[in-house]
Amino acid sequence: MKIITIVGPTAVGKTSLSIDLARRFNGEIISGDSLQVYRGLDVGTAKVTIEEMAGIPHHLIDVREIHDSYSAADFQQEARLAIEDISQRGKLPIVVGGTGLYIQSLLWDYKLGREGEVDDTxxxxxxxxxxEENGNLALWQQLQAVDPLAAEKIHFNNRKKVIRAREVFELTGHSILEPKEQPQKLYDSFMIGLNTDREILYQRINQRVDIMVAQGLLDEAEKLAGTPEVQAAQGIGYKELFPYFAGNITLESALEEIKLHSRRYAKRQLTWFRNRMSVNWYDLVQQPETLHEIEDAIEKWLEEETN
Incomplete structure (x- = not known):
């Protein structure tokens, strides 16, 4: 089954590209963003507007209330159902998002269990x-509780390896030391990655935050300030404003924190996709003419037989 996947950091034009490709190739779009599932969180999540949709059906947007939790396992299940539905109707599924774990767990046959509960970070x-909060030993003890085989082999002060072992177990349900087959890839996916020069990317991120404030970001964040413990409230762009509402910092300081955290998150997004997936990278910010190159590559890929 063929699907298109568009990944990359925030503010590089994924939404615009997805609409262009959906119109060109008779597609429907599935959001792979862990916060756009929440109703009422539109500005801070850069959610596509009705006007931007241009009549293209979108899936997995506004499917949860603010107080609900949402996990990689939830996304995996619901996105696969959407892919099946879209394909059966003769249309091309286009998955768009920057949450690396969600995209990876969708495309490959990872078995997500009870511990698939993760947030967008x-x-x-x-x-x-x-x-950082509890110390290396506490993290190692957490690993020991679920994967004693790995904990026996990894020193508690080797934080990097402990984290990797914990990550593998949570994602796959298996010890990092257990011999196992690589997860099967479930779809014939044409993977498009969008990126641009780092200085330009960071400038676009900063500008996007300013635009969000003008569009009503503070109103959205204030809705969450009363329940900071819910998963939705942990999103970048919201949690940084809570100290401002409490009178502990200035608005300028809060906005600088949002910009800083957004830039750091963009860097982590790029690292994830570069290290874990085979992606065709393009820069539509500086080279918008490469849209034709993307379309030509997709046309050739669609003509190929699915293995």
Whole structure:
């Protein structure tokens, strides 16, 4: 089954490209973003507008309430159902998003169990933060509880290896030390990665934050400020504003934090996709004419027989 996947950091034009390709190739779009599932969180998630959709059906947007949780396992199940539905109707599924774990768990046959509950920042940052707050030993003890085989072989102070072992177990349900076959790839996916020069990317991210404020970001964040413990409230662009609402920092400081965290997240997104997936990279920001190159490559790929 053929699908197109568009990945990359924030603010590089994934939404615009997805609409162009859906119109050109009779496609429908599946959001692979872990926050766009929430109703009412439109500005801070850069959610596609009705006007931008241009009549193209979109899936997995506005499917959860703000207080609900949403996991990689939820996305995996619901996105696969959407792909099946779209394909059966003779249309081309186009998955768009920057949440690396979601895309990886969708395309490959990973078995996500109860511990598939992750937020949009990804597993690695989750465990890094846990270690920073609780220490390496506490992180190692967490690994020991679920994967004693790996814990026996990895010293508790080797944080990098402990995190990798914990990450593998959560994603696959297997010890990193267990011999196992590589997960099967489930789809014939043409993977498009969008990126641009780092300085330009960071400038676009900063500008996007300013635009979001003008569009009502503070109103959205204020809705979440009363329930900072819910998963939706942990998204970049929202949690940084809570100290401002409490009177502890200035608005300028909060916005600088959003920009900083957004830039760091973009860097992590690029690292994930470069290290874990085979992606065809393009720069539509500086070279918009390469859209024709992308379309030509997709046409050739669609003519190929699926293995």
């Amino acid at each position: 990804g597993l690695r940052e989750k465990y890094e933060s846990f270690a």
